[in-house]
Amino acid sequence: MRAAATLMRLIPEVTSIKPDTKPVVVCDLGSGDVIGLLSHINKLNSSDIVAANGVGVDYDAALIDDAGLKSKLEGVDAKWLVYDFNADENDIVTQLVTNHLVTHVFIYLTPKQLALPTVRKILTRFCGSKMVVCCYKYFPLYLKPVRRDLVMDLVVFDETSQGGKREDFF
Ligand SMILES: C[S@@+](CC[C@H](N)C(=O)[O-])C[C@H]1O[C@@H](n2cnc3c(N)ncnc32)[C@H](O)[C@@H]1O
Numbered sequence: 001m002r003a004a005a006t007l008m009r010l011i012p013e014v015t016s017i018k019p020d021t022k023p024v025v026v027c028d029l030g031s032g033d034v035i036g037l038l039s040h041i042n043k044l045n046s047s048d049i050v051a052a053n054g055v056g057v058d059y060d061a062a063l064i065d066d067a068g069l070k071s072k073l074e075g076v077d078a079k080w081l082v083y084d085f086n087a088d089e090n091d092i093v094t095q096l097v098t099n100h101l102v103t104h105v106f107i108y109l110t111p112k113q114l115a116l117p118t119v120r121k122i123l124t125r126f127c128g129s130k131m132v133v134c135c136y137k138y139f140p141l142y143l144k145p146v147r148r149d150l151v152m153d154l155v156v157f158d159e160t161s162q163g164g165k166r167e168d169f170f
């Protein structure tokens with residue numbers, strides 16, 4: 001989570017460099033790892049930066065209930081949505097961009113899920129909405145990576161990733 005936050009430039013790699021000071025809203029598309037991410041960001045950033053908050057999205061209602069409880073216990077500012085992004089019946093991109101003002105998205109999904117047309121559309125629209133998208137372990141083949149952490153198996157995509165291919169980078 002710390003490596004993901006660093007690769008998304010949410011915490012400084014060198015302590016003398018200030019990270020982005022815009023309000024940060026992090027989403028974990030698929031479960032509650034947003035708690036770990038927020039803890040790292042808010043622990044490592046200085047107090048003059050507005051604390052980051054987050055949104056967790058998963059179709060597993062029990063998992064969302066547990067994550068909601070855990071975030072309360074840990075004092076983490078996060079909202080939780082039970083939502084199936086494969087069906088995407090209520091336009092998750094607009095919900096996250098307009099209602100939750102999400103700026104960064106963390107994703108750990110299988111290659112099969114990443115290749116689904118609905119997921120492809122969602123990830124492409126995230127990049128088009130100027131969000132920073134960080135994928136762990138498996139990466140979409142239809143977006144051009146902008147940064148990677150080889151050791152931690154993380155790749156970041158942004159607004160420049162649309163219409164590119166991974167071959168342009170690797
Ligand atoms: C590999 S786990 C990742 C868990 C966590 N983000 C992590 O990094 O350890 C994938 C998660 O995505 C959720 N998921 C898979 N397909 C989904 C879908 N169509 N809609 C919502 N959540 C989904 C699963 O319930 C699961 O919690």
